[in-house]
Amino acid sequence: MTTTTRPRRGRAAAAAGVLSALVFATSACAGGASDTPEGVLNVGQISDSVAFFPLYVAEERGYFEDEGVELGERPRLGTGAKLAAALQSGSIDLGAGVLTDALNLYGRDDSTELTASLVDKYYVDIIVGEDFEGPGQDAPLEERIDALKGKNIGITGPGSGTEALVAYLFQKNGMEAATDAKLVNLGADPPAALGALESGQVDALSFFQPVAQQADATGVGSAYISPSRGDIPGFEHTAHGVVFTTADVREQKSEEVAGFQRAIERANKDIREDPEVEKLLAEYMEGIDADARAELLPIMQEEVPDGIGFPKESVEAALEFHESTGLVEDPPGYTDIVPKDLRTE
Structure with missing residues (x-):
């Protein structure tokens, strides 16, 4: 049974609220603090792709509530650029995207940091x-x-x-x-x-x-x-689906962020170990063929990490990929973007 702490706003309304706030934001500003109510986390994400299934599991199983987190707006913002702008404006506290989005934001705001690993392979x-x-x-x-x-x-x-x-x-x-x-x-x-x-x-x-x-x-x-x-040697594990924020938000909402991390860690474990999670995947991806979902689940169980931390090898493989392909011109180092408590060297 789904447990919620508050009525969920429609995605379109939530996204509209966030985007209207962006009109007044300066996208080049650095170190934006949270503008959301005390005790509440607004968590935006790009879409409902496979990378963000852990958030769905955590919501549907009531893990955020269990860990003392009240979720506010949950907009699907469509692009990494909009996700980053929402973080900088303070209208969301955490952004769920791909590592590229976090690296691009770091290029404008070097207080950007990773919060949780969602997918540790390039999907x-x-x-x-x-x-x-x-x-x-x-x-x-x-x-x-x-x-x-x-x-x-x-x-x-x-x-x-x-x-x-x-x-x-x-x-x-x-x-x-x-x-x-x-x-x-x-x-x-x-x-x-x-x-x-x-x-x-x-x-x-x-x-x-x-x-x-x-x-x-x-x-x-x-x-x-x-x-x-595993078709590409040296590219077997690559940080890809991530949650990220800024140091200011983490400091301002340290308890809420820590609770969010615990909830995601529980969801990651469920995806890897609990066969009943297949029912949630069917709800999350109801538009795809049942055989495709059955094929996808074991793949996702391998892609989702057993914790929320970031192995050095995985992040460095991703950084090299971003630099060599021109996705990011001058990516940060491992210790620049991964907080100490999430480093698993």
Whole structure:
């Protein structure tokens, strides 16, 4: 049974409230403190993707309430830029996004720090159609990358993690994604992406989970190169889905943030160990095929960390990826963005 501490506001209303506050925010300001009521945490996130399933589990199982946390607004802000702006304006206290978002905010506000790890693997896959001409999934990685040369590859958009994965792979083989392939911007809608693959508009996709699982379940295609599957040496564990904030907010709302962290740690453990969590995943991703969900769950159980801390190796792999692909020009070091209590060196 779902336990709540207060009526939930509609997502659209919550997002509108947050975005109206951003009109008065200066996006370049640093060290923004919380503007939310005492004892309340406003937690924004980009979307309802697989990375943020731990928040859903914690909400639905009443873990936030158990840990003394009253959740306020829960906007889905759509992009990392809006998430960062909301944090800087003080209209949200914590942001759930990908590491790229935290690193970009750090570039403007060096008090930015990570709060909890949600996914410790890069959850974007290269997906090919059933008629793709190239070596099989068991072929050496270099051969599979070469097979993508000259192909039309669907991505969500420029500057995204989906584009970055293609760039990273092509770099490994001495190629440039911008010239050795045609990147097709498809937006972030999974059905549209799968439709483009099935119709032949693109030869491959670089897309976030569960698109690969949905492609497999519906016979459209399958994961050809999967970082989370361990296909890329040295990239097996990579900090990706994260919650982040600023030092000012953590100091101002230390008890609430600590309670939030305990709740997420409990949710992470449930995802890894409790088979009953499959029911929550079915609710969270009700729009995807049941077979795809069944395939996705064991993958997520491997991707979600057993705690909320950040191993040095995982973060440094992610920092190198961001710098080499140009996602972030000058990323911080491990100790710059990971607080002492979350370092697991």
